[in-house]
Amino acid sequence: MNPALKNTSTAWLSVVMVVLLAAVPYVLYVSGNTFWLDIFTRLVILAIAACGLNLILGLGGLVSFGHAAYIGIGAYAVGIPAYHETYGGLDAIASYNGFVHLGLALLTSAVFAFITGVISLRTRGVNFIMITMAFGQMMFYAIVSLETYGGDDGLTIDLRSELPLINLDSPLSLYGLCYVSLLVIVFFTYRIRHSRFGLTLQGAKSNEERMNAIGVNCYKYQLTAFVLSGVVCGYAGFLLGNFTTFISPEMMDWTRSGEIMFMVILGGAATLWGPVIGAIIFIVLEFVLSEYTVYWHLPFGLLLIFSVLFLRGGVTGALHRLGKPAVRSQS
Amino acid sequence: METSILFIQLLNGLQLGILLFLLSAGLTLTFGIMDFVNLAHGALYMLGAFFCATLTLYTGSFILAVLLAIPLTALAGFILEKLVVQHLYDRDHLDHVLATFGLILCIDTMVHIIWGPEGMAIPLPDFLNSQVELLPGIVFPTFRLLIIAIGLIAAAGLYILVNHTRLGMLIRAGASNRTMVGALGVDIRTLFSGVFALGAALAGLAGMLIAPITEASIGMGSDIIITTFVVIIIGGVGSMKGAFLAALIIGLIDTFGRSFLDDIFKLVMSSEAAETAAPAVSAMLIYILMAVILAFRPQGLFPPLTR
Numbered sequence: 001m002n003p004a005l006k007n008t009s010t011a012w013l014s015v016v017m018v019v020l021l022a023a024v025p026y027v028l029y030v031s032g033n034t035f036w037l038d039i040f041t042r043l044v045i046l047a048i049a050a051c052g053l054n055l056i057l058g059l060g061g062l063v064s065f066g067h068a069a070y071i072g073i074g075a076y077a078v079g080i081p082a083y084h085e086t087y088g089g090l091d092a093i094a095s096y097n098g099f100v101h102l103g104l105a106l107l108t109s110a111v112f113a114f115i116t117g118v119i120s121l122r123t124r125g126v127n128f129i130m131i132t133m134a135f136g137q138m139m140f141y142a143i144v145s146l147e148t149y150g151g152d153d154g155l156t157i158d159l160r161s162e163l164p165l166i167n168l169d170s171p172l173s174l175y176g177l178c179y180v181s182l183l184v185i186v187f188f189t190y191r192i193r194h195s196r197f198g199l200t201l202q203g204a205k206s207n208e209e210r211m212n213a214i215g216v217n218c219y220k221y222q223l224t225a226f227v228l229s230g231v232v233c234g235y236a237g238f239l240l241g242n243f244t245t246f247i248s249p250e251m252m253d254w255t256r257s258g259e260i261m262f263m264v265i266l267g268g269a270a271t272l273w274g275p276v277i278g279a280i281i282f283i284v285l286e287f288v289l290s291e292y293t294v295y296w297h298l299p300f301g302l303l304l305i306f307s308v309l310f311l312r313g314g315v316t317g318a319l320h321r322l323g324k325p326a327v328r329s330q331s
Numbered sequence: 332m333e334t335s336i337l338f339i340q341l342l343n344g345l346q347l348g349i350l351l352f353l354l355s356a357g358l359t360l361t362f363g364i365m366d367f368v369n370l371a372h373g374a375l376y377m378l379g380a381f382f383c384a385t386l387t388l389y390t391g392s393f394i395l396a397v398l399l400a401i402p403l404t405a406l407a408g409f410i411l412e413k414l415v416v417q418h419l420y421d422r423d424h425l426d427h428v429l430a431t432f433g434l435i436l437c438i439d440t441m442v443h444i445i446w447g448p449e450g451m452a453i454p455l456p457d458f459l460n461s462q463v464e465l466l467p468g469i470v471f472p473t474f475r476l477l478i479i480a481i482g483l484i485a486a487a488g489l490y491i492l493v494n495h496t497r498l499g500m501l502i503r504a505g506a507s508n509r510t511m512v513g514a515l516g517v518d519i520r521t522l523f524s525g526v527f528a529l530g531a532a533l534a535g536l537a538g539m540l541i542a543p544i545t546e547a548s549i550g551m552g553s554d555i556i557i558t559t560f561v562v563i564i565i566g567g568v569g570s571m572k573g574a575f576l577a578a579l580i581i582g583l584i585d586t587f588g589r590s591f592l593d594d595i596f597k598l599v600m601s602s603e604a605a606e607t608a609a610p611a612v613s614a615m616l617i618y619i620l621m622a623v624i625l626a627f628r629p630q631g632l633f634p635p636l637t638r
Contacts, residue, residue, distance in 0.1 A: 063425050119622050122629040126368050126424050127568060130560040131625065137557040138618035145610040254557060258432045265429055295444055301436030308430040309418055 013273050014186075021179055029172060037171050043283045044178040045239045050263040050275030051185045052232030057261065058270035059198055060225045061205030063129045065257050066116070066136025070109045070230045072143060072252030074237020077105035079155045079247045083148075086158055098161030098168070102238055109234025110227050112139070117226035121219060133254055143249045154248025161242055168242050178239055182276070185232060190272055201225055202270075233260075266307055335469045340590050341583070346475045348582025349482030353537035354555060355562040355574040356489055357530025363506045363569030363635060365523050367416065368424050370431040372534055372559065373552025374438040375411075379404040379535025380547035381442055384451035393456055397539050401532050408531020412524045420523070439549055450548035459543075478540045485533065486575055493571060502526060506569065506635070558585075561621050567631030577632065581617050588613035 025040035053067045078101045084094035093104060116135040120128055149155045160168040168174050192198040203211045204218040211218050241247050250256075259282065267278025285303070289296035358372050382403050386396035415434060419427055454460075455474055462470040493499040501522055504512045513519040538547070545551070562581050566573025592613045596605035612619075624632065 063428065065428065116622075119625050123625065126362065127564060127629070127631075129368065129424060129428060130564055130568075131621070134557055134561050134564070134618055134621060138615050141614035141618075142611050145614040146607075147610075148607070253553075255432075255435075255553065258429075262429065262432070265425070295440045297436040298440040298444075301433040301440065304433030304436065305415055305430050308422075308426050308433065309415075 010272055017273055017276060018183065021182070025175060026172075029175075034171065037175055039283060039287065041171070041175045041178055041243050042240075043279055044175070044182050045236050045243060046260070046263065046282065047276040047279035048178070048182050048185055048239065049233045049236035049260050050267070050279050051182070051189055052229045052236060053260050054189065054264050054269060054275045055192070055229040055232065056222075056225050057229075057264055058274070059193065059201045059205070060222055061202075062121075062222060062226070063261075064120075064132040064226070064229070065129050065254065065261065066132040066134075066139075067229070067233050067260055068252045068254065068256035069136040069139040070113065070233035071237035071240060071256070072139060072247075072249065073109050073112060074105040074234040074239075075241035075244075075247040075251060076143065076149070076155075076237075077101055077108055077234070078161055078238055078241035079157050080149060082157055082159055082161075083155060096159050096162045098163035101161045101241075102235075105234045105238040106231050109230045109237075113227040113230025114223070117223050117230075121222050121226060133257070136252065136257055137254050140249050140252050140254070143252065150248070152249060154246060154250070157241060157245040157247065160245065161238075174239075174243060178243075181235070181239065186272060186276065193272070197221065197224070262304060266311075335466075336590075338466070338469055339471060340586055342471055342475065342479070344583035344586035345579065346478050346482075346582070347586055348579035349479050349486075350537045350541055351555075351559060351562050351582055352575050352578035353482055353485060353533045353540075354559045355566070355578055356486075356571065357533040358559055359563045359566070359569055359571060359574045360502070360526055361530050362563070363571075364502060364509070364526055365420055367420060368427040368431070369416070369530075370428060370556065371411070371434040371438065372530070373554075373556030374435050375404060375408055375531045375534040375552070376538040376555060377442065377547070377549065377552035378407055378438065379538035380453075380542035380551065381446055381451065381538075382535070383539040383542060384453050384547045385446075387453050393453060393459070393543070396453075397536075400539055401536055404535025404538075405528040405532035407535075409524055409528040411531070412527040416527060417520070417523070435553065439553075442549055446547075448549070450546040451542075452546040453543040455543050474543060481536075481540065485536065489533075489571065498525075558617065561617050563631075565621055565624050565631055567634035569635040570631070570633045573631060573633030573635075581620075584620060585613075585617050588616040592616070 021040070021044065025037050028036040028040075049067065049071055052070070053064065056062050056064050080090075081093045081095045081100055081104065084090040085096050088094075093100065095101070116132070120131040120135065123131060143149070144152050162168075166173050166177055168177070193202075200211070200216055200218070200221045203216070204222060208218050237251075240251070263278030263282050264275050265278070266281055267276065268274030285300060286296065289299050293299075354372065354376060357375075358369060361367050361369050361372075379400060382400040383393075383396050386399050386403075387393050390396055390399070411434065415430060419430055459474045459477060461473050463473050463476065464470050491499075493502055501512065501517055505517075505519065505522060505526075509519060512522075538551070541551075558581065562577045563574055565581065566575075566577030593605050593609035596609050596612075600608070
């Protein structure tokens with residue numbers, strides 16, 4: 001497609017998304033449909049996580065299957081300090097202060113991403129998939145075995161993080177924070193894509209050997225992207241913890257990682273709004289299908305299989321192909 | 332006293348290792364030959380357990396049920412391969428992962444619809460549901476011994492199949508260069524379907540063997556598949572020998588970690604701290620082991636020679 005044309009269509013899409021995600025939940029909330037604001041909040045948080053995964057999966061082409069772990073880390077970074085503030089113990093981190101929670105969430109995700117990234121990025125392809133999955137599951141079992149924080153049963157967050165100016169107990173301000181965060185992260189993705197860093201990443205994705213031959217140390221760039229992507233997901237976890245106020249290891253199970261990956265791929269990996277569109281599709285599917293049947297995973301799974309078999313390049317890719325003569329995809 | 336516990340845990344670890352081998356053998360075969368990542372391997376393990384549970388209920392005999400359920404699971408694998416998997420061989424790994432993730436959702440939900448949300452227990456016949464005295468003072472459940480024996484027989488059978496039969500020769504040839512094998516006039520598609528069905532049967536067998544101990548339940552496959560991945564990563568993806576040794580290592584380390592780590596920790600820290608730390612560390616132990624091994628050998632302990 002003509003680059004100028006593509007830029008215009010992306011710009012239009014951006015305008016539509018920015019307006020829709022702000023106007024629709026607000027109007028629905030003000031007109032008394034408070035339930036919808038919850039759906040939108042969850043959507044935007046999942047979209048943030050999907051954007052995070054997109055950094056490594058889309059731009060870097062590295063299939064990480066353990067990103068739910070970071071969401072869990074972020075959520076427990078809210079839950080654990082709040083638990084100790086209420087019930088005593090571990091004075092070093094016990095606090096209701098949102099900045100403590102946020103700092104802990106980002107720092108722990110960064111450290112976990114760095115350590116696991118150093119090891120898993122030495123492998124490629126199927127090994128990388130399985131190793132990231134295994135590390136994610138390691139975090140899952142670690143949390144399950146911590147009886148103090150409820151283990152399998154999860155942990156209730158009695159008080160949300162305290163932030164200056166923003167009261168997270170108000171659904172509308174919580175949504176506002178999530179919405180603004182999403183916009184910042186999408187903008188951040190946009191800037192990264194066209195930066196030297198982003199171009200190097202995408203270069204490594206299409207031909208790593210050649211990039212190394214030019215003298216670029218791809219490993220360094222990929223590790224940075226891996227950590228960034230983990231941190232963004234950790235932030236999503238921080239928001240999710242404050243949104244649900246109930247956290248459990250279930251939110252970091254490997255099937256959750258699969259769902260985030262589904263959003264990125266279905267929406268369109270490496271595209272700007274793809275992960276957000278994917279999150280919208282996921283939420284809509286979950287909502288519509290579970291209205292009809294408790295067995296909504298069955299049609300959902302079938303849809304997933306069909307989309308892999310027949311819909312290549314995600315919805316964004318299909319939209320781009322639409323209205324053009326049938327051309328074989330070049331990948 | 333101490334040595335007898337050690338010996339019993341050794342057998343328990345061996346039994347877990349054998350189960351992990353049955354699972355990882357199929358997975359590593361599928362990967363080595365078809366270059367296919369199958370997340371839904373755990374779903375076949377679960378299917379095997381449920382088939383066996385139902386058949387035990389109808390036939391009244393656990394042994395008969397296992398003999399019938401093995402070909403049934405192989406058939407389920409064969410159908411999956413024909414319907415979905417076959418169309419994915421020339422795609423990249425990401426597509427494999429997504430499609431088989433979809434398969435897991437479908438199979439789990441279908442099991443839920445057919446068998447209900449509750450697990451199914453499998454009653455054992457009396458002669459298996461007993462204990463044997465292996466050494467003076469050391470008793471061990473007969474059925475767990477049987478698991479070890481069956482697993483070893485399956486391992487030996489696989490070894491002979493892969494290394495000393497014509498079919499095994501084709502499998503090995505397919506693993507090193509499938510295009511060439513196809514060009515030599517071997518029906519690659521049927522070979523692939525057969526290997527996939529074989530892997531399914533092995534996974535199903537593992538499910539049938541564990542179900543009388545833990546009962547057949549939804550989600551049993553999703554839990555074990557990650558451990559199986561750890562096994563084949565440590566062993567070297569695509570290597571049968573590696574899978575066997577790594578399965579035993581993981582089985583032993585996991586079992587010993589869960590039973591002795593708190594005692595070891597108590598030597599160096601307060602017993603209260605040990606009781607908090609030990610479960611967390613023992614749950615993470617095999618992953619830490621994986622990380623350490625990969626830090627030194629990213630390709631695993633026994634990578635296959637080609638690839």
